[in-house]
Amino acid sequence: MDVAHLPTKCFSSPVPSSSLPVLSRVPILLRRSRRAASFRPIRLCSASGSDTLVAGSRKEDGRVSEAARKKLDESGDLKSWMHENGLPPCKVVLKERPSHHEQHKAIHYIAASEDLQAGDVAFSVPDSLVVTLERVLGNETIAELLTTNKLSELACLALYLMYEKKQGKKSFWYPYIRELDRQRGRGHLAVESPLLWSVSELAYLTGSPTKAEVLERAEGIKREYNELDTVWFMAGSLFQQYPYDIPTEAFPFEIFKQAFVAVQSCVVHLQKVSLARRFALVPLGPPLLAYRSNCKAMLTAVDSFVQLVVDQPYKAGEPIVVWCGPQPNSKLLLNYGFVDEDNSYDRIVIEAALSTEDPQYQEKRMVAQRNGKLTVSVGKEREAVSDMLPYLRLGYVSDPSEMQSVISSQGPICPASPCMERAVLDQLVDYFETRLAGYPTTLSEDESLLADSNLDPKKQVATQLVRLEKKMLNACLKATVDFINQLPDHTVSPCPAPYAPLLK
Numbered sequence: 430m431d432v433a434h435l436p437t438k439c440f441s442s443p444v445p446s447s448s449l450p451v452l453s454r455v456p457i458l459l460r461r462s463r464r465a466a467s468f469r470p471i472r473l474c475s476a477s478g479s480d481t482l483v484a485g486s487r488k489e490d491g492r493v494s495e496a497a498r499k500k501l502d503e504s505g506d507l508k509s510w511m512h513e514n515g516l517p518p519c520k521v522v523l524k525e526r527p528s529h530h531e532q533h534k535a536i537h538y539i540a541a542s543e544d545l546q547a548g549d550v551a552f553s554v555p556d557s558l559v560v561t562l563e564r565v566l567g568n569e570t571i572a573e574l575l576t577t578n579k580l581s582e583l584a585c586l587a588l589y590l591m592y593e594k595k596q597g598k599k600s601f602w603y604p605y606i607r608e609l610d611r612q613r614g615r616g617h618l619a620v621e622s623p624l625l626w627s628v629s630e631l632a633y634l635t636g637s638p639t640k641a642e643v644l645e646r647a648e649g650i651k652r653e654y655n656e657l658d659t660v661w662f663m664a665g666s667l668f669q670q671y672p673y674d675i676p677t678e679a680f681p682f683e684i685f686k687q688a689f690v691a692v693q694s695c696v697v698h699l700q701k702v703s704l705a706r707r708f709a710l711v712p713l714g715p716p717l718l719a720y721r722s723n724c725k726a727m728l729t730a731v732d733s734f735v736q737l738v739v740d741q742p743y744k745a746g747e748p749i750v751v752w753c754g755p756q757p758n759s760k761l762l763l764n765y766g767f768v769d770e771d772n773s774y775d776r777i778v779i780e781a782a783l784s785t786e787d788p789q790y791q792e793k794r795m796v797a798q799r800n801g802k803l804t805v806s807v808g809k810e811r812e813a814v815s816d817m818l819p820y821l822r823l824g825y826v827s828d829p830s831e832m833q834s835v836i837s838s839q840g841p842i843c844p845a846s847p848c849m850e851r852a853v854l855d856q857l858v859d860y861f862e863t864r865l866a867g868y869p870t871t872l873s874e875d876e877s878l879l880a881d882s883n884l885d886p887k888k889q890v891a892t893q894l895v896r897l898e899k900k901m902l903n904a905c906l907k908a909t910v911d912f913i914n915q916l917p918d919h920t921v922s923p924c925p926a927p928y929a930p931l932l933k
Contacts, residue, residue: 507537510604511558511712519552520545521713521749537611539717541743551749553734554711560602563705565589582708583696584653587688590710591680605712609691612716620766620886624650624690633891636868637898638778639759646763647686654685694765698754699730711735720753720765722772727752758894768893775807777901779817779860780933783824787928793823807897810904814912818853824930825849847916852923854913860932861906865899872899 508516508523522542525535545551562582590609593600600606623631623643634640657676676685695715696708714728714735726740728751743749753761755774762768769775781803783793797820805813826849870878875896878884884892913919 507604507608507712511554515555515557517553517555519713520549521551522746523717524746524748537608537717538719539713539749540746541749543745545739545743547739547741549739551737551739552713553731553736554713556733556735558712559735560586560589560605560710561706562586562708563703566705581653583689583692584650584657586696586708586710587685587692588657588676590692591676591685591688595679605710608712608717609695612691612694620890622690622694622763622766623887623891624693624763625687626887630887630891633888634895636864637759637891637895639762639894642759642763650686650689651682653689654682657685697728697735699728699735702730706730709735713737715751716765719748719750720761720767720769721750722753722756722761722769722774724750724752726750758897762890762894766890768890768897770893770897773807775897775901777805777898779803779805781817781820782931784928784931787824789826790928793826797823805901805905807901810901811908811911814857814905814908817857818912821853821856821930822849824928825852825924825926846924847918847921848924851913851916851921852926852929854909854916855923856926856929856932857909858906858913861902861909865902865906868895868899870895872896872903875899 506523508521520542521539523537524540525537539551541551562585565585590602590606593602594606597603623634623639624647626643631640631643634643654677657680662675680688692710695710697711697714699707699709709728711728718728718737724740726737726749728735728737730736737749737751739749753765753769756764756772757774757776758768758772761772783790783797787793803813803817803820825846831846870892875892878892879889879896
């Protein structure tokens with residue numbers, strides 16, 4: 430993630446400064462032909478290190494010696510640059526902790542520079558030091574057009590920083606980009622998002638739906654990459670200062686993916702601002718600020734600043750934390766590379782679908798009024814199982830007159846049919862047992878792994894995630910068995926169910 434990986438001599442002039450995202454469906458062939466003639470061929474260079482996060486830094490010989498790195502680090506830190514460019518006096522300091530990887534630089538983090546009380550303003554970053562679509566595109570109307578056309582803000586911001594990085598120290602954002610490179614998209618636990626894990630490392634997530642989410646998100650990033658040229662042509666006038674090739678020719682996919690993940694790990698979702706400002710990169714924000722799910726401090730837009738008001742006391746030197754929003758641990762790992770053991774927003778999702786072959790499918794679907802996704806929140810597993818039952822019972826109903834009584838029944842036991850109730854609960858037991866069997870380790874084995882202080886950091890966060898998922902699944906299984914034990918007659922056999930709901 431070091432800033433200097435691309436040789437300067439491969440390029441003949443400075444780089445473009447605007448960027449846009451992906452998912453666009455705007456046809457570009459005509460725009461491409463109109464603009465192509467104004468560009469002369471330019472020789473390309475690719476990043477020379479796999480750890481390059483935001484592509485395009487410049488060095489005379491393409492390599493960076495340790496002495497050069499040290500000199501670069503001593504040339505001024507992020508906070509000094511911000512003060513030089515309008516950051517008011519603040520109550521935070523930039524500190525560092527060692528990286529788990531000996532070849533990676535230490536992790537920087539924001540700590541209190543003095544004792545703070547709840548309600549104190551830790552810092553106020555002026556808008557001139559905040560990167561948003563409005564700033565990138567220079568025109569809020571264009572920014573809104575792009576976002577309403579489902580272009581990704583993250584891809585737009587990533588492309589902008591990639592082009593800016595090509596300018597090296599000439600870029601105004603050089604100190605901030607250098608800090609992003611240093612962080613390598615790592616969260617406060619010094620772990621990258623699983624989007625950057627190897628195939629063998631992704632195996633740590635076997636059994637968890639998060640593994641499929643990672644692969645799906647990676648495919649989405651690839652689709653966005655394939656649309657980058659659309660952005661470049663749509664906003665051609667904004668890229669005139671960048672005499673480089675179009676995005677997909679200037680940046681290999683892996684470099685874009687690294688940049689995308691870096692932006693994803695630090696972007697802030699501002700509230701009560703225009704569409705073009707809602708996604709912001711704040712130099713003193715994440716990942717320098719640690720996320721926590723049980724605090725309420727948030728970065729907020731106040732007049733012409735982005736401000737942080739702390740929600741708890743801090744002693745000088747203590748890391749400052751902010752709320753990450755109501756995200757389950759699967760999203761925290763995917764977006765920021767960490768898992769919160771005390772996350773009250775953690776949840777798992779169970780997908781249920783009525784059989785479309787059922788002759789009464791349409792009627793049942795209208796009665797259910799559900800989208801088929803059933804959420805199980807941590808600590809509320811029993812309630813979640815109880816909430817599932819009315820929906821699942823529908824699949825076992827054959828008499829139309831029973832449907833309304835089934836869907837409106839209260840409590841875990843439905844009086845409609847004892848054999849149907851047993852069949853529904855047996856199906857849930859089988860589902861939870863099957864899902865638990867999909868993990869290669871047991872809960873006790875997970876506990877043993879986490880007790881190892883030398884455990885690989887990626888394996889540690891993955892094990893934390895699957896362990897918490899298993900705890901919720903086990904709680905659901907226990908609740909279901911308890912409901913079976915409450916049945917008045919245990920001699921009743923489950924009803925046959927040719928149209929039982931499908932669970933996954």
